[in-house]
Amino acid sequence: MTLSSEKNSPRPISSNSIPQEAFDWYDEYAHGDIDRRTFLSRLGTLSVTGLTLSVVAGALTPNYALAEQVSFNDPEISASYVEFDTPNGHGKGRGYLVIPKNVNADNKAPTVLVAHENRGLNPYIEDVARRLAKAGFIAFAPDALFPLGGYPGNDDAGREMQKTLDGSKIEGDFMDAATLLKNHEFSTGKVGMVGFCYGGYLTNTLAAAMPDTIQAGAPYYGTPAKGNIDKIKAALQIHFAELDQRVNDTWPDYEKALKANNVNYTAYVYPKTNHGFHNDSTARYDEKNAELAWQRTISFFEQNLRA
Known part of the structure; x- marks a missing residue:
């Protein structure tokens, strides 16, 4: 990259x-x-x-001035904000779409849905979408806060806004975003998903709710889906922070359910890391482990979405 x-x-x-x-x-x-x-x-x-x-x-x-590894002006990608219909959610959604410049109707690419934390589409998540596009994937990062005007520019306000929204409608918004990616004119029809914190939960949830759409999921420190684990067909690559007790306490039961249902999964625990270790805008960031986790994620998508 x-x-x-x-x-x-x-x-x-x-x-x-x-x-x-x-x-x-x-x-x-x-x-x-x-x-x-x-x-x-x-x-x-x-x-x-x-x-x-x-x-x-x-x-x-978070200091989002730090969260730019790939410039939005990078000549190898094209980034834009796109509105889309969400009949299963709030009715209308908006997200950040990033497409590699060499991708078109004659040279299609697999896609990855990017799910943010519990505070809306912030600059760090937009940068994650650009990183995916640099790696050759069409990436789309919806903003759950769009019905309320969008990410407000700071996390405190974003958290308070997101708490007022119906969680099932947020899930519906992201499901419709996954369908958009599957049917995009430049898409090969293969859809992966990566999410962080609440977005990790969404990744687990969509893998269970949309088994014929989500083919590979990479949740970072996210809690399990609340149901339909037996329906999961996607391969899962699950990332945990060793010191993240709140999320890690949910893992034994989730792993038991994944094993019982023969889900193809791999789980990694990154030593001495905290929840949010991949987010490079705070002191929780662990560069070595974040880079390792991201390399694994890109390889995982290559393996499961390009074949």
Whole structure:
């Protein structure tokens, strides 16, 4: 992959400088288990030599100026925002479509649906879509917040907005997006899916709900589908962060169900990583493991979508 030029902003402080409790509390905050005041109050009880409360809080909060590995101006891709009908969801959706420049009706490509976290289509997820296009896939990243005006530009507001939406309709929006990809004029008809956090849950869910559409799913630190696991036909490549106890606690029962239903799956646990380790805009980012996970994901899609 050819990456964009050097980023304009410095990386967040090293994760090694931040106590594990801070990551755990941020995870609780990011998933709505505690409010911002409680999160900051807890951070204030930590004694971290040389680091202020604002520095630690800032390091844990995404800085999306860092989240561009592939420029939207990259000459090898074409990116645009596309509206589409979602009869199974909110009625109308919008997403970020990225197509390799060499792909057309005479040179078709497999597709990958990209599912964001619980806060809407942020710049990090858009960059993930561009990375997939650089690897030769048509990528589409819908914004669950489109019915409310779209991602608002910051994660706190995005989380609050997404909590007000009907989860089943969000799932319907993404299902209709998967159908759009399968039927796209430049598509080979093969559809994969990758998602992060809530998007990992969506990846598991669509694999179970759309067995004749989703052929390969790569959920990152996502909880299991709530039903229809026996219907899954897709190959799954499942990525976990070792320190992500909330999600990891769901794995034994999910693995048991996958085995019982003869689902083709591989699961990886990345040592000493936190939930969100693939997101390169915060101190949770673990470059070595994020790159390894992504290389595995691209190879997985190559194997399951190009054959």
